Every structure is written in C-alpha cells, then in structure tokens.
Amino acid sequence: MSKATTHDMRCSVYIATSLDGYIARPDGGLDWLSAAQQTGEDYGYARFAATVDVVVLGRSTYDTVLGFGAWPYGGKRVVVMTHRPAAPRHGEELFDGTPAELVARLRADGHRRVYVDGGRVIQQFLAAGLLDDLTISIIPVVLGAGIPLFDGSEQALLLDGAEPFPSGLVQLRYRLAP
C-alpha cells in the first residue's frame, strides 16, 4: 500500500441534533427528528453515504438500527464497537479495542472514509483526535434534556459551510482544527 493511501482515510460524523445539542431524548427517543422530515429531502445523506466505505457504530446505535428492521448499510463494511456479545446478522464485525486501534486497522485495510456514528463512539473519536469532519444537522427544536452529542472534550473547529433548509433544519459542516 502506498503512503498516500495510508494517509488518505477520513473519519466523518454525519448526525442530527436538537438546537441544544442532543442526539436523542433521555430514553433514546428520536420522534423529534420528524420535525424536519420532508418527502424527497434527505439533507445530503445519500451523497455522503456514497463516499463512505466503512461504518463504525456504537453499541446503542447498533441496537437501535437493528430495531429499524431494514439494514441500512448494505454494501459497506460495518464495525460495531462493543464490549458485549452480539449476534451479527449482516456481516458486521464486533470490535473490542480502542478507536486508535480500529482506525489503524481500517487504514491498513485501505479504506477511504469512515462514518462514525453513536454518541459515545463519536466522543471517543473526538477525544482521541481521530475525527476529520462533522456534518451536524440542527433540528429546529429545543429538547431540554437528552443524550448529548458532545461531552468532555474541547475542540476548535473550522467551518466549511452552513445551509438552511425549508423545514427549518440547518446543516453545519466543520473540519477539525489541527
């Protein structure tokens, strides 16, 4: 593998939050996302997903996705970061190490873009300096309580863009400042 390939992998976050920074209600509820659901508007998700060859999920997010019924990551490598047993049904891998170990492995395998999803996993990647960019879609609602996207780590960001949508959702794109 060339050195260029080795350095080329990006780890990305693509997530919706309330204006007060929650990714779910205290009980994990996502009903409030419907405030921005509009037919024919995916807020760039398909375009983003087309650039992704690996999905890294936290255990809670994985369990939530399993509850959706349909498996949304067909054609992509999926790694679930968990310390507990699971019964993979779609070829997903379980990983019990650190984010840095996982990133090193994925880079060695020649991957190009990692979609990092799940509150705690995102926080761990951020704290370890392993995130390259974040796309945050702010839903026009204040929840007042919930599971926060960020927790504990300070990080300067560089704004790449901000786009408002007719639903009231605003999508913010950041790169991580060096």
Next chain:
Amino acid sequence: MSKATTHDMRCSVYIATSLDGYIARPDGGLDWLSAAQQTGEDYGYARFAATVDVVVLGRSTYDTVLGFGAWPYGGKRVVVMTHRPAAPRHGEELFDGTPAELVARLRADGHRRVYVDGGRVIQQFLAAGLLDDLTISIIPVVLGAGIPLFDGSEQALLLDGAEPFPSGLVQLRYRLAP
C-alpha cells in the same frame, strides 16, 4: 395605551454559544468567544441593539457586565432580575418577581423590544412561554463542559435564517413556534 401597543412587545435573545450549546465555561469564562472576534464585524449586534428599548439581565450576567468596566446599555432601561441586594450605578432597576410579572409591567409601560440576557433568565422566559425570537451565534468550538443556554424546557422553533461568517461563526435566527 392602545391595544395594538399592548400586543406589540417582543422579548428577544441574542447570544453566542459553543457548538455544544454552552454560553460560558463552568467558571463563567468567555475567552473562547475570541475565536470569532474580528475587527469591524459585530455580527449584527448594533443593528439588533438599536431595536431594543429594555434590557433584562440575570444577576450573574449583570455582575459579569459590571466587571467589564464600561456600561454597555447607555440610553436603555435596564432591569436586573435578582433576589439579592445590589447597588445600581447606572439607573438600572432591580426586580424580584417572575418573568411574567416583569413582562406585564414592561408592556404596560409601552416598551417594544426586550433584550433578555443571562442563562437562567433566558431559561425562565422560555419555560414561561415569554420569548418571541432567538438569535444564536454558534462559535466554531466544542467546549465539552460549561453553563448551558438551554435546560429543561422543550420548545419547537421556526427558523428565520442562518448566516455563516468568514470567522466560522454561524448565526441562527429562530422564532418561537406557537
């Protein structure tokens, strides 16, 4: 006073937060705001302030502002919501009642636009359904901990606009949904 005047007063928030929704560090520190300070760019503050005839401050914000030295609210009525004694030096009034009582009084006095500032006071106005609009300037930084802008109340919002600036600040303007 005409009925039109009675119904015409707006209560507005104009505030900066980190991307994770904090208005200050845990110790009240505001150093991180400098990430978006640029000569000649006030992010619309002067235009906003020109529409304001009353400033309502929480006690912590009031004490912080006193520490700035210069009094930034010249020419405006200033009300400090506090249960503790203070020694007004610029004609500011102390108020020990509820937000609803204060709003009724300000409306009766014929005011047009109230600038509500301070985390707890904003939360109290929001919880009481007394806010009309919020302008939130998101600084491109994640703090990881601090004093949150929002806490406890759920509220749907209507987006009025989103504007990115070269500094990386994004200004979001919301109205409160009925």
